[in-house]
Amino acid sequence: MTEKSSPTDPIHARGGSGATIADVAQAAGVSVATVSRALSGNYPVAKATRERIFRSVTDLGYVANAHARALAGATTRTVGIIINDVADPFFAYIARGVERQASAEGRLCLITATHGDKERELALVDLMREQRTDAVIVVGGASDDPRYRKQMADRARALAAAGSSLVLCGRPSLGPDVPTKMVTYDNEGGAFAITDYLISQGHRRILYVGGPRDFSTTASRLAGFYRALDARGIERDPALVHEGAFGRGFGYSRMRELLDQDLGFTAVFGANDLVAAGILEALEERGIRVPQDMSVVGYDDVPVASELRPRLTTVRVPLEELGREAVRLALAQSPHDAGASSDNTLTVGTHIVIRDSVSPPKQS
Amino acid sequence: MTEKSSPTDPIHARGGSGATIADVAQAAGVSVATVSRALSGNYPVAKATRERIFRSVTDLGYVANAHARALAGATTRTVGIIINDVADPFFAYIARGVERQASAEGRLCLITATHGDKERELALVDLMREQRTDAVIVVGGASDDPRYRKQMADRARALAAAGSSLVLCGRPSLGPDVPTKMVTYDNEGGAFAITDYLISQGHRRILYVGGPRDFSTTASRLAGFYRALDARGIERDPALVHEGAFGRGFGYSRMRELLDQDLGFTAVFGANDLVAAGILEALEERGIRVPQDMSVVGYDDVPVASELRPRLTTVRVPLEELGREAVRLALAQSPHDAGASSDNTLTVGTHIVIRDSVSPPKQS
DNA sequence: CTAGAAATAGTAAGCGTTTACTATGGAGAA
DNA sequence: TTCTCCATAGTAAACGCTTACTATTTCTAG
Numbered sequence: 001m002t003e004k005s006s007p008t009d010p011i012h013a014r015g016g017s018g019a020t021i022a023d024v025a026q027a028a029g030v031s032v033a034t035v036s037r038a039l040s041g042n043y044p045v046a047k048a049t050r051e052r053i054f055r056s057v058t059d060l061g062y063v064a065n066a067h068a069r070a071l072a073g074a075t076t077r078t079v080g081i082i083i084n085d086v087a088d089p090f091f092a093y094i095a096r097g098v099e100r101q102a103s104a105e106g107r108l109c110l111i112t113a114t115h116g117d118k119e120r121e122l123a124l125v126d127l128m129r130e131q132r133t134d135a136v137i138v139v140g141g142a143s144d145d146p147r148y149r150k151q152m153a154d155r156a157r158a159l160a161a162a163g164s165s166l167v168l169c170g171r172p173s174l175g176p177d178v179p180t181k182m183v184t185y186d187n188e189g190g191a192f193a194i195t196d197y198l199i200s201q202g203h204r205r206i207l208y209v210g211g212p213r214d215f216s217t218t219a220s221r222l223a224g225f226y227r228a229l230d231a232r233g234i235e236r237d238p239a240l241v242h243e244g245a246f247g248r249g250f251g252y253s254r255m256r257e258l259l260d261q262d263l264g265f266t267a268v269f270g271a272n273d274l275v276a277a278g279i280l281e282a283l284e285e286r287g288i289r290v291p292q293d294m295s296v297v298g299y300d301d302v303p304v305a306s307e308l309r310p311r312l313t314t315v316r317v318p319l320e321e322l323g324r325e326a327v328r329l330a331l332a333q334s335p336h337d338a339g340a341s342s343d344n345t346l347t348v349g350t351h352i353v354i355r356d357s358v359s360p361p362k363q364s
Numbered sequence: 365m366t367e368k369s370s371p372t373d374p375i376h377a378r379g380g381s382g383a384t385i386a387d388v389a390q391a392a393g394v395s396v397a398t399v400s401r402a403l404s405g406n407y408p409v410a411k412a413t414r415e416r417i418f419r420s421v422t423d424l425g426y427v428a429n430a431h432a433r434a435l436a437g438a439t440t441r442t443v444g445i446i447i448n449d450v451a452d453p454f455f456a457y458i459a460r461g462v463e464r465q466a467s468a469e470g471r472l473c474l475i476t477a478t479h480g481d482k483e484r485e486l487a488l489v490d491l492m493r494e495q496r497t498d499a500v501i502v503v504g505g506a507s508d509d510p511r512y513r514k515q516m517a518d519r520a521r522a523l524a525a526a527g528s529s530l531v532l533c534g535r536p537s538l539g540p541d542v543p544t545k546m547v548t549y550d551n552e553g554g555a556f557a558i559t560d561y562l563i564s565q566g567h568r569r570i571l572y573v574g575g576p577r578d579f580s581t582t583a584s585r586l587a588g589f590y591r592a593l594d595a596r597g598i599e600r601d602p603a604l605v606h607e608g609a610f611g612r613g614f615g616y617s618r619m620r621e622l623l624d625q626d627l628g629f630t631a632v633f634g635a636n637d638l639v640a641a642g643i644l645e646a647l648e649e650r651g652i653r654v655p656q657d658m659s660v661v662g663y664d665d666v667p668v669a670s671e672l673r674p675r676l677t678t679v680r681v682p683l684e685e686l687g688r689e690a691v692r693l694a695l696a697q698s699p700h701d702a703g704a705s706s707d708n709t710l711t712v713g714t715h716i717v718i719r720d721s722v723s724p725p726k727q728s
Numbered sequence: 729c730t731a732g733a734a735a736t737a738g739t740a741a742g743c744g745t746t747t748a749c750t751a752t753g754g755a756g757a758a
Numbered sequence: 759t760t761c762t763c764c765a766t767a768g769t770a771a772a773c774g775c776t777t778a779c780t781a782t783t784t785c786t787a788g
Contacts, residue, residue, distance in 0.1 A: 018493075018526040020774055031738050036776060043777090044735060061522045066494040067434040068774035071743045076431070086475075087453065087460040087684075096451040099477050108491060111450075111475040113463050127472060129382075130430040158425045162382035277671060307641060309673040320451075384744055395768050400746060407747090408765060432744035435773045 019060040027056035080110040080128035080136040089302040097323020125155045135330030137167040141217030153178045169326045181344040183326045190315035190350035191224025202360040203267040210271030213243040251278025266361035273298035273305045291359035311355035383424040391420035444474040444492035444500040453666040461687020499694030501531040505581030517542045533690045545708040547690045554679035554714035555588025566724040567631040574635030577607040615642025630725035637662035637669045655723035675719035
């Protein structure tokens with residue numbers, strides 16, 4: 001007895017590559033079929049037999065081979081999610097919702113990141129197809145490059161044909177004839193609401209900063225922004241719109257440049273909270289007080305918004321909910337089970353949350 | 365022709381559940397073996413044949429079945445990671461490192477969350493065993509319950525026996541005879557350094573708040589804290605140590621209570637940045653200025669630390685690096701390939717980053 | 729007491745790949 | 759010309775499960 005572990009230790013038994021169902025069957029003196037049935041519990045197995053089997057299972061530290069199971073059976077009990085970046089809070093909260101709902105529905109969650117590369121995104125969808133996930137959820141705004149859309153549409157069809165589905169989360173449809181499911185939030189409405197709030201506080205020249213060009217999220221937010229301007233009869237000034245990126249760094253550096261120009265704006269709409277954080281930093285550096293000298297708003301209401309000083313007035317997007325709904329919809333038999341309309345679309349609302357970063361413009 | 369998509373569309377072809385390698389073989393007029401070889405490219409296939417095969421692959425929108433592949437071949441090209449919460453920045457940054465390194469090494473990444481439940485953690489390790497992941501990485505401090513340790517040790521052995529490995533990331537060893545790999549950071553050293561910094565600024569009564577009791581991370585940070593006190597000959601006062609949790613909410617509420625007692629501390633050490641953020645909020649609410657009236661430090665240096673005002677002085681932990689190293693070590697043939705010592709342990713350093721939340725105590 | 733229905737267990741056919749082994753054809757060597 | 763050796767391609771045996779069928783008991787009812 002040179003073994004360190006005691007003979008009753010589970011798991012340690014085989015030196016090979018893990019016990020198989022056949023090992024368990026042999027140990028329990030039954031056939032593999034019986035073991036399989038005892039484990040899945042969908043077929044009667046005599047109590048004594050079952051107990052013997054379970055004892056062997058623990059003794060051997062047996063766990064089923066998920067691949068063999070997926071190959072023989074139908075479903076993989078896995079959902080795939082594709083996001084930009086695991087550490088970006090916008091995506092992280094959606095991923096949390098996905099992870100939680102998936103695990104509530106007994107699924108595992110394959111999370112991958114594109115790092116903002118759309119080619120990679122397509123490749124990742126294929127990877128998930130290889131994995132035969134029960135659904136693949138792609139999150140976040142999309143490029144509107146037609147070639148890309150076509151490629152994604154092809155994949156949506158392939159997934160649908162294979163009994164899986166492509167879920168678009170927070171991004172526009174690929175077209176009416178493409179079999180996808182969609183979970184979105186009212187991006188344009190939120191932008192409208194917060195812009196209107198700024199206007200109602202007396203602002204007339206509002207700077208818009210951030211968000212990649214030709215990107216669906218940017219387009220919707222900008223659309224809401226313009227609609228609010230139009231509704232109040234305020235002229236659109238192209239000099240006040242600065243697309244670019246979604247990061248904090250972009251907000252900071254672009255704001256620094258803009259501050260040197262004489263644009264005469266009294267409020268800034270950051271395309272998201274991170275951009276707004278950068279804007280705030282640039283303002284702080286210049287000694288411009290917020291909200292006394294300048295009002296600032298963001299979008300998304302990620303935790304940083306309430307961490308900032310002043311606390312950021314922003315648009316709340318129910319991110320975690322979005323993720324949960326994506327999974328519900330993905331796994332639902334019929335769209336109605338998940339509370340979606342019959343075109344498989346579900347929209348969650350947004351609303352503005354008022355904190356301390358906005359006040360009426362200074363009288364000049 | 366009632367089909368909407370054009371006949372040259374890839375993918376749309378079969379109505380079934382996805383094309384198989386046999387379909388491709390038939391379409392290309394070769395055997396499945398040849399297709400398999402053409403795809404894996406590890407065996408000569410005539411150029412013309414190969415091209416024919418690839419054409420069929422695109423025509424059919426074929427992607428290999430990862431499960432069949434895993435079953436027949438050896439490896440799954442997947443690593444599993446188990447964290448507390450996807451949206452907690454501490455874990456999110458580690459997860460990002462894991463995800464990036466895994467994808468750099470051609471692996472997919474299965475991410476799951478325990479929500480702080482250690483039973484669930486064990487169950488998740490088994491789930492990953494089922495998936496036959498090339499490695500399973502468990503992240504973050506661990507409970508020191510002996511039963512739990514035993515269970516985890518069993519699983520480590522099972523994984524090792526199956527040719528996979530258990531990687532402990534930021535948590536203590538399970539014992540010398542348990543086959544694990546470890547990536548850690550100098551938790552105790554960081555706590556020592558920042559406590560010493562506080563002392564060097566003149567603080568003598570330092571409050572410690574946060575971190576679950578009987579938790580390895582808490583234990584190490586507290587150990588560093590005490591060592592610094594001892595080294596300077598400052599008495600340990602149990603009334604100044606308040607374990608509890610790692611969240612922002614805990615920092616806030618506990619600090620409120622503590623402020624009502626007359627403890628006479630001049631500085632607060634938050635067990636992590638989130639706790640420190642809560643502390644700062646409680647202080648702000650009471651109108652206590654930081655750092656003039658009270659100094660505050662945190663731990664981890666997650667983004668919120670530089671978002672806060674005052675910017676938080678804290679201990680920097682190279683989280684993303686930690687995740688990357690975990691994957692490198694997990695996948696390395698020999699520990700030396702990954703720069704680890706021969707006992708499969710790798711430690712990354714921590715250092716304090718000084719910002720604006722500490723100053724000498726007020727003369728009273 | 730016996731036919732027929734449960735209840736329980738076993739047999740074996742896949743599931744979609746990879747890969748060891750085998751087969752074929754033609755080029756170069758003798 | 760004949761033999762060998764490559765370069766290719768095919769055959770078929772796993773891989774570890776699930777499940778449709780089949781077989782054996784054991785009840786239950788008539």
